[in-house]
Amino acid sequence: MEVGEVFKTLESNFPDGVKSIDIEGFDPSATIEASSLLEICSFLKSDKKLKFTSLMCLSGVDFEEKMEIVYHLHSLHYNHKVTLKVELPREKPALPSVVSIWIGADWHEREVFDLYGIHFEGHPNLKRILLPDDWEGFPLRKDHVDAEKYRGWTIRKVKEGYE
């Protein structure tokens, strides 16, 4: 199935869930509401004509005015792909976890939480995965400023203005 047909199926089944569709872009994508994420995802996985059984990638993006989560789905059965996006506010970003649908989302969501501080509600074990447990801050957020020290070790040896 072409990606445009997938989007049409989504639009007809979830008229309120789909916010916008970008078919022209380099990576055609559908932006969906966080509230209907679980519904849409389980539909995409279980529908007989779609069968998106594989979550290839789950990423976080910081656009400074908003946060975004990107889902790349793949159907091993039909060999078609689709990209979903969920926009979130920058303050206290949270959305439902898709671990109940694709178990592989577990570590991906932990990584996004670790580096962006985005909360995945319903995740079975949402804690840091790459950084140490006692780390403070979320380093891939655009407004992140490195601390001076971590456990007494110097993080930055370069002072501001040194070039």
Add this chain to the structure above:
Amino acid sequence: MSIIENKFRDNVIITSADKFMNWARLSSLWPITFGIACCAIEMMATAASRYDQDRLGVLPRPSPRQSDLMIVAGTVTFKMASRIKRLYEQMPDPKYVIAMGCCATSGGPYWKHGYHVMKGVDQVVPVDVYVPGCPPRPESLLEGFIKLQEKIRRESIATTQAA
């Protein structure tokens, strides 16, 4: 008449305790087997047949209890730093450290923007020899071993080793 008289004939060698101890130590530098990043590939190449570090008496050991040399081969993240310190503390004295590559010596390419990288492993363990390079070629690491051997040759059991 003493017991050993005429028992050894020409096979007795007279030397100082210092020279004997140093000779033994520098001829059997046993590094603990661990690699943290891409430098470990070059370290493995140094150990393999083409460069054959064993001809200098350098032989990887699987346990810190059997090692007297630690080659920090790779990027030291803050999460890894405490583990490295623990491994170093588990090694029996006398023990030596080679910081292999730019990451281990100074943070390397993460010098300015690496929020997660320790700017030089000498913040946690005392380093004897710094081997520059990204990663250093096996010849450089061999040169590092030879430099360390020169350093050990100058040691004396009369003075305590700096811990």
